[in-house]
Amino acid sequence: MAIRDIIEGKRRWRAHLARVRALPPDYQIAYKEIQRYLFKAGPAGLAGEGLLAGIVDFLAEGAATGRGVLELTGNDVAGFCDGLISPSRQ
């Protein structure tokens, strides 16, 4: 949707995807589903791009500690996402 329209085709987006591909397989799965959700439910445009970049930062940091992705996000991945979109509305 809107986020993708703005970003797609740009170098920044390719660099972003490259960082995703560098994550362990379980992290990539979780990231892709998170991204799919946020394309629909998250903020559009630059805010959305910043959000996704921040999530990859967070995931990359967690992956470096050798934990599973659900240990980071919890089983309620949607709850994790909503906390990022609107910290006051869980």
Next chain:
Amino acid sequence: MDDLTEMLKGTLEGCVLEIIGREETYGYAITRRLNALGLTDVIEGTVYTILLRLEKNGLVQVTKRPSGIGPPRKFYALNDAGREELAAFWEKWDFLCSRIDTLREGGR
């Protein structure tokens, strides 16, 4: 105190259970009780949605009584499941308070 809404979330249901546990009562009276307690931000609409949830979850017994003016009023009393839920709430509350106090006092 105001601006407590976020922090109150999740504990307000326990407060409502406690009030109902004392005596059978209705939404507006519960709201006023909470307001009198100093939780001035709590509005009846919020209490109404909590009561609805308690009813759906089978924790309260609901009785409709004529109110003199207007439509009949729903009165709420705790049933056995509700009393169990209330006991569990206080247990969680005590645990949480003691952990957070420990943190505040710098202990472990």
Next chain:
Amino acid sequence: MNLRDIATGSDITREWRALDARARQLPTGYQAAWEQIRSHLLRYSSFTGRNLTPIFDGALGLLEETAADGREIHEVLGGDIEGFCAALAGAHGARTYRDRWRSRLNRNVAGRLSRLGG
């Protein structure tokens, strides 16, 4: 309610008309709030809208009760009617598109991670 009613949705029309008639009895400020509640709650509508009538009925009941007590609508619902409606719908188990996206996200992650194997 018979099958023909269900098929044509005329049972719903009838119920909603009855709700409207009740709403028209409310004080003016309450009617405005009712309009807002209605439009917010419509987001939680199922395909037929049949899931909403008990929610509408309950919310209208609250308004009738508080109006009869002579209270101001703002005192009852505060400023956040949208939040009130979300809590209301949540208590009734009604779901928005967003709720469905949320469950799909959690389900997909759990499913694909389990297929990935430990």
